[in-house]
Every structure is written in C-alpha cells, then in structure tokens.
Amino acid sequence: MKKYFLLTPGPTPVPPEVLLEEAKPILHHRTTEFGKIFIEVIEDMKYVFQTKNDVLMVTGSGTAAMESAVVNLLSEGDEVIVVSTGNFGDRWEKICQAYKVKVHKISVEWGYAANPKDVENLLSSNKNIKAVFATHTETSTGVVNDIETIGKIVNKTNAVLVVDTISGLAGQKFLTDEWFVDVAVTGSQKGLMCAPGLSFVSVSEKAWKLVETSQLPKFYFDWKKMKKSIESKETPFTPAVSLVVAIHKSLEIIKQKTLQKIWADTEKLAIACREAVKSMGLKIFSDEPVTCNILTPILMPEGIDGQKVVKTMREDFGISIAGGQDKLKGKIVRIAHMGYIDKFDLVVAISGLEIVMNKLGYKIELGSGTKVLEQKLF
Ligand SMILES: Cc1ncc(COP(=O)(O)O)c(C=O)c1O
Known part of the structure; x- marks a missing residue:
C-alpha cells in the first residue's frame, strides 16, 4: 500500500x-x-x-x-x-x-x-x-x-x-x-x-x-x-x-476561516515554497512579481525531463505534482499550495523533489529545500 x-x-x-x-x-x-x-x-x-x-x-x-x-x-x-x-x-x-x-x-x-x-x-x-x-x-x-x-x-x-x-x-x-x-x-x-x-x-x-x-x-x-x-x-x-x-x-x-486569512496563508505557503526551490539551486519559471500564490512553477535544469520527475515522484513515493502543459511539457513541474494543501504537505513535496532530482542525476543537497521551507513556515 x-x-x-x-x-x-x-x-x-x-x-x-x-x-x-x-x-x-x-x-x-x-x-x-x-x-x-x-x-x-x-x-x-x-x-x-x-x-x-x-x-x-x-x-x-x-x-x-x-x-x-x-x-x-x-x-x-x-x-x-x-x-x-x-x-x-x-x-x-x-x-x-x-x-x-x-x-x-x-x-x-x-x-x-x-x-x-x-x-x-x-x-x-x-x-x-x-x-x-x-x-x-x-x-x-x-x-x-x-x-x-x-x-x-x-x-x-x-x-x-x-x-x-x-x-x-x-x-x-x-x-x-x-x-x-x-x-x-x-x-x-x-x-x-x-x-x-x-x-x-x-x-x-x-x-x-x-x-x-x-x-x-x-x-x-x-x-x-x-x-x-x-x-x-x-x-x-x-x-x-x-x-x-x-x-x-x-x-x-x-x-x-475567512477569505482574508486564506489569501494570507496561501501567500505564506507560496513565498516559502519559492524560497525553498531557489535554495535547492532551481529556478522559478515565472518569477516575482508575476508569480501567483496558488502554485509554484519550477524550471527544470538542462538534461532533466520534468515528465520523468512527475512520474518518479508519483510512482516511487505516491506524491502527485503536475508537469508542464503544451510547449512547457517536460520543461517545468508545478507544485500546488491551495485549498486543503497545508504546510506539511509542502514539506513532503519539497523533500520528495530533493530525493527524485538526485535520483535522476541532478545533485541537490538533501535537506537544503526543506530546511528553508521549515524556517519560513514554522
Ligand atoms: C485557469 C484554469 N482555467 C480553466 C481550467 C479548466 O477547468 P476544468 O478542467 O475544470 O474544465 C483550469 C483547470 O485546470 C484552470 O486552471
């Protein structure tokens, strides 16, 4: 299971x-x-x-x-x-x-x-x-x-x-x-x-x-x-x-909960996720100030297929994130942080991403992203 x-x-x-x-x-x-x-x-x-x-x-x-x-x-x-x-x-x-x-x-x-x-x-x-x-x-x-x-x-x-x-x-x-x-x-x-x-x-x-x-x-x-x-x-x-x-x-x-609190919490998740991703040496696809708060789009480095990242996350660990659509297929992955998704769900996603990126040949220091995420969130 x-x-x-x-x-x-x-x-x-x-x-x-x-x-x-x-x-x-x-x-x-x-x-x-x-x-x-x-x-x-x-x-x-x-x-x-x-x-x-x-x-x-x-x-x-x-x-x-x-x-x-x-x-x-x-x-x-x-x-x-x-x-x-x-x-x-x-x-x-x-x-x-x-x-x-x-x-x-x-x-x-x-x-x-x-x-x-x-x-x-x-x-x-x-x-x-x-x-x-x-x-x-x-x-x-x-x-x-x-x-x-x-x-x-x-x-x-x-x-x-x-x-x-x-x-x-x-x-x-x-x-x-x-x-x-x-x-x-x-x-x-x-x-x-x-x-x-x-x-x-x-x-x-x-x-x-x-x-x-x-x-x-x-x-x-x-x-x-x-x-x-x-x-x-x-x-x-x-x-x-x-x-x-x-x-x-x-x-x-x-x-x-009120909309105001939801908007504020979602923004907090978004900022933490973006910072965590950057600390892993990865880039945000559409960087601030135009990045939305409901998801983080992550640009894949040269030689890493985003589709493979998504598939490995899902098949090895049961973590479902999204890939790129249309002309962005394989080029980005997207982690959502809206609705019922909370802080610890993001810890799971960032941790899974660190492990999978290493597995696919892109070196990331384990814990580099999750450390920043935790510092920003808790
Ligand atoms: C911005 C936006 N517009 C339209 C759609 C299409 O909605 P649905 O798949 O519910 O028909 C989506 C779904 O991902 C969306 O995110």
Whole structure:
C-alpha cells in the first residue's frame, strides 16, 4: 500500500468532513431540503466571489462555465478580445472560435503577465468589442494577471470583462465587484476544496444586458433558465446533488476561516515554497512579481525531463505534482499550495523533489529545500 499525496493545481485534496458529505444518501433535487442547501451554496459563493451580482451554478467542470459565458453573452460574428498568458487563456480563444466569434488576441509570452495597456490600446482602436476575456491565475505558467487594472479599463467601455478564476478563487485575492469583473467563472476542484464536477458563474447587470442580445445556440447552458430556477430554489435540470451537498460544507469551512486569512496563508505557503526551490539551486519559471500564490512553477535544469520527475515522484513515493502543459511539457513541474494543501504537505513535496532530482542525476543537497521551507513556515 502506498500513501498518496495530492499536490496538483486541480484537482486538489478534499477535507474529510467534505468527503463524508459526498457519501451521504442522495437527496431528491426538487425538495425543500435540497433547495435550502442549494440556495445557501449560491449565497456563499457570492461571498467567495466578493459580489452582489447573480451567481449561477453549472453542473460540469470549469470549462463548462467558460463555454456558458461565451454562448450566453455573444452572437456569431461578434468581436472580442482574448488576453492569453498561457494554455487556459488560449482556451477562451478556442471556445470563441468554435462558435464563430471573431477573436482579437493579445498573446503574451508564457511566463509573463499581460500588460493592461495592451487591452486599453486594442479597446480604443476597436469600438466594436463586445467582451474582453482574461485569466486570473494562469495555471499553466503560474502567472497572476492584474485583473484590477484591466477591470478599470474595460469598465470605461461598452465591453464586458469575463475572467477565468477557476484556479485563483479562494486562494489568490479576487474582488469581483471592486475590480469591475462582469462575469467570473470558477470550478469546484481547486480553492473550493471539493471534487471536480461543479462550476459557478457570477453575472453583472451589464453582462445581463448583453445576454438579452445574444443569439448563439444554448440549451443546457442557458443562464436565463438557471436564473429563473433559482427563484424557486431549484436548478433547471438534475444537478450533481452530492457535490452540491459537499461544497456546502467546504463553503462553511471557507467562511469560518475567512477569505482574508486564506489569501494570507496561501501567500505564506507560496513565498516559502519559492524560497525553498531557489535554495535547492532551481529556478522559478515565472518569477516575482508575476508569480501567483496558488502554485509554484519550477524550471527544470538542462538534461532533466520534468515528465520523468512527475512520474518518479508519483510512482516511487505516491506524491502527485503536475508537469508542464503544451510547449512547457517536460520543461517545468508545478507544485500546488491551495485549498486543503497545508504546510506539511509542502514539506513532503519539497523533500520528495530533493530525493527524485538526485535520483535522476541532478545533485541537490538533501535537506537544503526543506530546511528553508521549515524556517519560513514554522
Ligand atoms: C485557469 C484554469 N482555467 C480553466 C481550467 C479548466 O477547468 P476544468 O478542467 O475544470 O474544465 C483550469 C483547470 O485546470 C484552470 O486552471
């Protein structure tokens, strides 16, 4: 038997009390009992999003919520800006293209954050832009984008700002209303400490106006149907009831701890992890000030295959971290520190990394990383 440690940037580990909720007998979704839980989840998500706007729930992973944003806001041929800083920024472009929406793309070199000025320039040279799509924490590169500044820029125009905070929410500071984010999307399996399968969308008044003009085809993802059902404490279709009951518990834990404390603790883990990695002679892929707090992206030295590091960590020690995606495959590894991942999980990850790097031929003094980690964390 091997003990298993999950330190990937989604899915993330789920607290035992949340797992136990998932194991409870199934509730019927058209009952007062379920309706109460569902509405509390919607209200609690307003706290997590930091919004007074409507919040809707989608049964499906984060990408489902992303697709729901495109089909509810736009019509074929509409022009939009996609700000892409990595693999997940590119996903906005792919979804838009699938629905024949015309994309003006701001492509940022992987490892860097977007420059809000580029958004401002593109918006001022094209008055037809209906929406700007961006990513809060770009999980593929470990970069956090300046959504606050982008929000101020987009707010002065007729366009709506749509932000993917699937990995960032409840880990990295995110203020939907204060930052003028019209639509924010997130998923259940990261900072929200639940199993994958649920996603949430917040929708501003400005965004609802655009919904009124949208002509893209939609049925399962129809936001108007979802909003109407919430009035009777229901969902249009059968929701993933066990996940709803489970996330109800996670949200209780989050509220009790408070977002401010979660953001501060996550930042502390991030700083310690980055320092530990540097003390091992390794480099951070996207270094400060653009590195996000929810994961540490580690550049692999010449001759070391990141895929092999990930595989050896998992197969030899049961420690699950993530490799690089797309053009970063083999070049970086990513250690997550969000949600239920805590200090001692990081000690395990850094210790495992020291051992595995040595095993694969890259000399690291054993204990060099864990020493710094412990000094920073405890
Ligand atoms: C920033 C970001 N966007 C989108 C996604 C896609 O979400 P899902 O895999 O839940 O569909 C992820 C998941 O890793 C993500 O981290």
